[in-house]
Amino acid sequence: MTSWDGLNSAYFTLDKDDHIFNALVTSIVEHQLLPGSKLPEEALAEVFGVSRTGIRRVLQRLAAVQLITLTPKRGAQVATPDxxxxxxxxxxxxxxxxxxxxxxxxxxxxxxxxxxxxxxxxxxxxxxxxxxxxxxxxxxxxxxxxxxxxxxxxxxxxxxxxxxxxxxxxxxxxxxxxxxxxxxxxxxxxxxxxxxxxxxxxxxxxxxxxxxxxxLRFEPAGDTLPDFARIFAPFQATLPSKE
The missing domain is CATH 1.20.120.530 (GntR ligand-binding domain-like)
Structure with a gap:
């Protein structure tokens, strides 16, 4: 079976940092971690059994290939391409x-x-x-x-x-x-x-x-209301009639 390490061999080696990097890349590109998902250092360190320093190194590598963004005070998030x-x-x-x-x-x-x-x-x-x-x-x-x-x-x-x-x-x-x-x-x-x-x-x-x-469905960013009429149209027929 074709895998991401076969697609991008430069990123996949055998040390622990690389395996964590590999796992995060796979989760991101296969849409298990969606754009905007937060990546807290503490939670990731616990999951992978490493220090926050180790996680920070991996996150910096992910940021270098533009798969995540690192923002002061907000931390790491999966990148959302504009x-x-x-x-x-x-x-x-x-x-x-x-x-x-x-x-x-x-x-x-x-x-x-x-x-x-x-x-x-x-x-x-x-x-x-x-x-x-x-x-x-x-x-x-x-x-x-x-x-x-x-x-x-x-x-x-x-x-x-x-x-x-x-x-x-x-x-x-x-x-x-x-x-x-x-x-x-x-x-x-x-x-x-x-x-x-x-x-x-x-x-x-x-x-x-x-x-x-x-x-692709490019839509302007901003706080806009969903199209409720379209979303809930299939359910309208099942609503009880007004008394």
Whole structure:
């Protein structure tokens, strides 16, 4: 099974700080810890059985990769990407991933296609099983492993880091049911890769990112009332009539 340590190997080593970092990254990017969630040092130290100093080191690392924010007096919170940052993240991914696709096609061999097919199959199974964490992980794996085919380790590492932050965008602005990318999009991308059709592959990747951004529900921040009429419409018919 593809895991986050496979997506971003630079972050995953064997000492205790790294294991705690690893656990927190996984919880954040798989939407177990949602944007805005507080991360109190004392509670985390107790859970992991380490000192608050050790937790502080890990939190500083998470802040360095922009997965959390550290604010004086308020402490640590899972980052909430703003609208501009969210759009910029996906615009950057679109530029990087599309620009590298000719190299991906040039280096692609049958074993690469088989590995990508396995990821798509596992992703579909995760969606069918309503396993949100696995669906998110495999969605990211598809993009990272696709770029890795090119042999460009620097670009692949950048895409890997951006997928982690992209997961925060989906958690902050996505629909409640949204779990990673759409499997059908990945299936279509894989089919075009197999055909070695560079132009069509680039065009499909552009459409894929447009669909992701289009599915995000950017709404102005502020204290606004929910749309109660919409939310409770299904219950209105069941209300007892007025006396």
């Amino acid at each position: 609208i501009d940052t969210s759009r910029d993240l996906f615009a950057t991914r679109r530029m990087l991933e599309c620009a590298n696709l000719p190299a991906v096609v040039a280096h692609c061999q049958p074993p690469h296609l088989a590995a990508m097919r396995n990821i798509v199959s596992e992703e579909q199974q995760a969606h069918e099983a309503h396993d949100g964490a696995a669906a998110i992980r495999l969605s990211a794996a598809f993009h990272v492993q696709l770029q890795a085919i090119s042999g460009n380790a620097v670009l692949t590492e950048l895409v890997s880091q951006l997928t982690l932050r992209s997961s925060l965008v989906v958690a902050a602005w996505g629909a409640p049911w949204q779990q990673g990318c759409r499997c059908l999009d990945h299936d279509a991308l894989l089919a075009l890769l197999k055909k070695r059709d560079v132009d069509a592959l680039v065009a499909q990747m552009h459409r894929h990112f447009d669909a992701i951004v289009g599915s």
